[in-house]
Amino acid sequence: MVRRDAQRRDGGVDLGPLPRLTGYALRRAQLSVFADFIRTVGPVGLTPAQYSALLLIEANPGCTQSAIATALGVKKANFVGLLDALDRRGLTRRIRSAADRRSHALTLTAKGEDLLRTASAAQQRHERRMMARLGAREHNCLLALLAKLTKADTPRADGGAVRRTRSVSG
Amino acid sequence: MVRRDAQRRDGGVDLGPLPRLTGYALRRAQLSVFADFIRTVGPVGLTPAQYSALLLIEANPGCTQSAIATALGVKKANFVGLLDALDRRGLTRRIRSAADRRSHALTLTAKGEDLLRTASAAQQRHERRMMARLGAREHNCLLALLAKLTKADTPRADGGAVRRTRSVSG
């Protein structure tokens, strides 16, 4: 019963140890799930990043740009353009804070709330499809494992401070 | 016992339903795992993409560029630069195929095999650390779930053919 499991193939090529590497398996799964998300929620007019930004603004009305950006794991500098696009479409609004006039209080407009509702309906169809790939119990198990895997590290975006990550190019 | 689980916070902001979205949880976990990979294997001189390319070439000596690129889920056009970098460093070699003179047979050089061995030692330290975050049994479970989640879809890179994915910008 010696199962040759280093023999998994993809279009005729031996994948070797690749499918057993945690990072590689995560990357493939993530791309697969995002592809379905984009097919399902994309037609509403939102990318995954935009959808998650709207969700966070809805859950934290009046919150600051930096706070949302950090929670999303996005640099504040890169969050500006993302917000600009939502603002331009009249989905969100930036309001100068009275307490601290450097910062913006973010809110959804009525139009933003409407679109978010539509997007969330699509998102739920997507989510149900992902759950169907695994079954409810195993899907729940997956989410727990992913949270556990993430918890240990993940000091990302601006809030992260000291972590260096020095990219290796070439 | 009504657990308010829409109340998970990150630096003072309510994450709402975000942590329960499969795609979002996958993205965060993947970034966390890749960050550890880069810290551990990066100093050897390989990115995750380069490491996986070397693994595939080692497992399929003489294989064609398109075959490797497709198996990795990379467009053949984008694989050229990746291979160029490895070739320039003397880790891989492209040999014109005698049978079909359009294609290249890819192989590792002795230097490439050496570096891959060093990288794999580092990769195993990384992998053990990821396993330690979950425990051996649960880590195994995670890999099984990810494979199941990926299997259903994933028609990526050049081989994918008809799939469109139309990106949503703005």
Add this chain to the structure above:
DNA sequence: TATTGTTATACTCTATAACTATA
């Protein structure tokens, strides 16, 4: 001095089209 939002910039990834040389 430090922080918020911003601009500018650069580097990586990814996607598409078009070319060449072979088939």
Add this chain to the structure above:
DNA sequence: TATAGTTATAGAGTATAACAATA
């Protein structure tokens, strides 16, 4: 006519530095 490798290019995503306004 189709395929393998290549080039060029454009779009996202992400990283850093620096600036104005405000604290």
